[in-house]
Amino acid sequence: MKLLKSNIPPLIFGTWVLRVTNDINIENGLNYIIINDEPVIKLKTIKKEGLFGIKKSRTVLIENIKQISKNTYNFTLNYAIKNIYSYSLLGIEIPEIKSNSMSYNKIKDLSINIFDKTLLITDKDFCYYYIFDLNVGKIRYPDIETNINTFLFTQFISILLSVLITKFL
Numbered sequence: 001m002k003l004l005k006s007n008i009p010p011l012i013f014g015t016w017v018l019r020v021t022n023d024i025n026i027e028n029g030l031n032y033i034i035i036n037d038e039p040v041i042k043l044k045t046i047k048k049e050g051l052f053g054i055k056k057s058r059t060v061l062i063e064n065i066k067q068i069s070k071n072t073y074n075f076t077l078n079y080a081i082k083n084i085y086s087y088s089l090l091g092i093e094i095p096e097i098k099s100n101s102m103s104y105n106k107i108k109d110l111s112i113n114i115f116d117k118t119l120l121i122t123d124k125d126f127c128y129y130y131i132f133d134l135n136v137g138k139i140r141y142p143d144i145e146t147n148i149n150t151f152l153f154t155q156f157i158s159i160l161l162s163v164l165i166t167k168f169l
Contacts, residue, residue, distance in 0.1 A: 007065050009073060011114050013037060015139065016132035019118075023128040027056070032139060033132065039063065041077070046087075046141055053088030053141060055096065071114040079106040091145035 018031035029047025043058040059081040066074045084100040087093065113120040117134040 008035065008037065008039070008062060009065075009067075009114070010037070011071070012112070012119060015135045016119055017135045017139075019131045019133050021128065021130045023123070023126075023130065026130075030139070030141075032135065046139075051090055052086045055085045055087050055141075057083045057085065059083075068111070073112050073114075075110055075112065077108045077110060079104060079108075087141055092151050093141070093147045095148070 012035050014035060016033050016035065018026070018033075027045050027047060029045050031043075031045050034042040034044070039062050041060045041062055043060055045056040047054055058079060061078040061080055062075055063078055064074075064076045068074055080103065082100075082102050082104060083098055085096040085098055087096050109124045111122045111124060113122075119130075119132040121130040121132065122128070123130075
């Protein structure tokens with residue numbers, strides 16, 4: 001799939017965190033989108049499922065962008081790929097492991113209004129709205145209490161101290 005430069009308005013470039021929506025199909029968790037100067041948007045959901053922290057990533061093609069007014073645009077989203085990753089186990093960060101990948105086709109006609117650091121996206125067909133706030137900095141994954149490197153280092157030190165104490169006693 002060859003990607004061309006898009007006519008995405010530069011005001012919406014960045015990482016946007018979902019604040020509120022009336023769409024009951026959106027999963028509970030941390031939902032955000034990443035928009036760059038490409039006709040591809042990454043829609044991500046981070047949540048906890050049982051013992052694992054799960055990240056769902058959807059690749060969406062943005063098409064047919066039409067400017068309606070100064071900060072209002074109509075466009076079509078074409079969902080293409082969904083990947084599921086595990087990123088934590090029992091609160092310990094692990095390297096992302098892809099557990100599932102699937103291709104699917106779903107098309108949505110949307111409208112976007114840009115307000116300073118807020119996006120209001122409305123679904124024309126289902127009367128859903130999505131309000132996103134601009135996120136500055138790195139997205140913090142929920143349910144991570146410690147990094148895997150920190151965990152391994154503390155376990156190594158604990159075993160080393162344990163061996164030293166038993167030798168001296």
